[in-house]
Amino acid sequence: MSAPLLHRDDPDKDPLIGNVKVTRQDWMNAALAVLKQGGVEAVKVADLATRMNVSRSSFYWYFKNRTDLLDALLQHWRDTNTAAMVAQANAPADTITEACCNVFHCNIDTSLFDNRLDFAVRDWARRSEPVNKVLKAGDDARLAALTKMFARFGYPTLEATARARVIYYMQLGYDDANLGETIEERLAMVPGYLVAFTGKAASEAEIAAFNAFARSVAG
Template identity: 60%
Template structure:
């Protein structure tokens, strides 16, 4: 889990605030993100956020012109983190297709790369907003395109690359949505079999060992400081 403090003032590594400033723009965004994930977009209100941070709501307008601008900033952050991370992992160098899929699966185990709870919050938001639905559709299309290109890079024909990209992507969405209470050991035991199903190729033992070690570091030691 990511243990980074939500508020700037609670982070011992943060530079001290000066003057009468008690919170930063990122503080507003971080708390808004927390509320979006836990309570839904309807509760992302200026007064609610101000109460959580114990500050005057007037300070909100130092950073945002309106609640809508804050909501837009939340969507921008989602795109710049989750969507960008998945695409970057799909494009990361790899010697084999199974190693490439392991790169993508780093998004599954490292919350600093990809915040699954945020993704689900945005998907729930999209049910209530046509604008967000369109953004989500565009994001899904970009992610799938990156995965399709990943398979094509390793010689898969167009239809097969498209099909395998869809299986990989939508399986992971469903897997996360199921919220399985699955021990780490069980999940890691299945990794080589998942890789074979996704790719039709037997993974190398060293690829499994490297990914398993990475997953254990993320899940047991916290993922916020684990590199991609």
């Protein structure tokens, strides 16, 4: 069977080997998959090349070395997971319950927030102090955005901080709990969660809008 034909970021240069051409994003996608499956120790250049059926030397078109790739993975985590949660916390909303529903999008839509990637980075951080500092900066940015979200709806500073922590740490651990819920079972809990997180009941329209979003993502 012939090797898969991929694409390359710099097509004007000579092909790497045969008909196989890979982009920087191809390397990133392969590395992200391995990071989520096997942890940072499994992210090895030679193994990634074998996985993609390409020459190992092609890696060096895009990265200086393995450390450069690992730095890129951390930057990807910042630019996706952390940026998405901050953006959702800052999204326009008329009520705090609608604002929380915006944040809940991160737990429904993996294109916004990849929980498996977050777990992988947290595991990585336990083994590396520099990565732990990056993780802490990300957590701080997310919590700051959630705290501001509550504050803009009139919650006192200490209460806004406490509610931000509750919603954040619950959201992080939800998938890890592996509850085995169906989408309908999960959605049935949303009104109660919103009361627990905010002290307020969401409107029927807010719940309907969130449920429609969740079902559209779930397919």
